Amino acid sequence: MTILIDQPDYFGSDVEAKTVAVNERELVLDGEFVIPHANSFGHTFRDYDAESERREGVENFYRKNHIYQSFDFVKKMREEYGKLNRVEMSIWECCELLNEVVDESDPDLDEPQIEHLLQTAEAIRKEYPNEDWLHLTGLIHDLGKVLLLPSFGGLPQWAVVGDTYPVGCRFDESIVHNKYFKENPDYYNSAYNTRYGIYSEKCGLNNVMMSWGHDDYMYLVAKENNTTLPSAALFIIRYHSFYALHREGAYKHLMNDEDVENLKWLHVFNKFDLYSKSKVRVDVEEVKPYYLSLIEKYFPAKLKW
């Protein structure tokens, strides 16, 4: 699939000019999505140092995440969860399960995850009414967080949520709270701690092992259950937490040409994923029929998880 869109520039140097002070209700108006200048705690988005009720918990989360996400751990998880032998259910059933899930890594949101899914999808729908595949991508991108639930193995938060990054090569400095990597065994492994590590120039992200979590798991679920979503959707699901790449531009030397194309859509998507987080609730029952129709278009009725 070829994508002909301009690179969005809302993260450029003039980001201040592009952000507009809005009250939360403006997010639900029709037309172009407006980037709010503050999250629901009154801070800028993704400010990991801002003194807030969430700061300490989030830092603690990243400490564990960076210590335990090693190459060997990721390999084991991929093998284990690649079997998809735990649960059978529909996409919508999975959305409902997320009612119970709260993400401890997120400085911008403390609502149940189903709110975030609908807020993301609805914000995309307003600005890109014709890209139904992107609406559905918004709805499902975080479904992998069910890994936190007992029937999915009840993984700890550090193995499910938070930003992701490659393992098998050097941890980039732009990764949030990167100082904690010093306690990761791979940090001292000379096979893994160089710019390329076990990878090579333009090898393609598909060949790169990412830290384990909800992104890679949901990618596996979608792919192995033969979704008809386009490759850009699978790319978004798989790399939406890879902020070191899509926000900071690190690890670009590992991308191949297809990754470069798909990254354009990930930039589009990220605006909605990040800045739609608010206390404004979406009426689930009202939008449900629309999303059920999309699920039917792009997925089988029951999936293996």
Ligand SMILES: O[C@H]1[C@H](O)[C@@H](O)[C@H](O)[C@@H](O)[C@H]1O
């Ligand atoms: O805290 C957030 C949250 O877990 C998101 O779902 C993930 O995609 C982000 O990258 C992460 O920073």
Ligand SMILES: [Fe+2]
């Ligand atoms: Fe996510």
Ligand SMILES: [Fe+2]
């Ligand atoms: Fe998200």
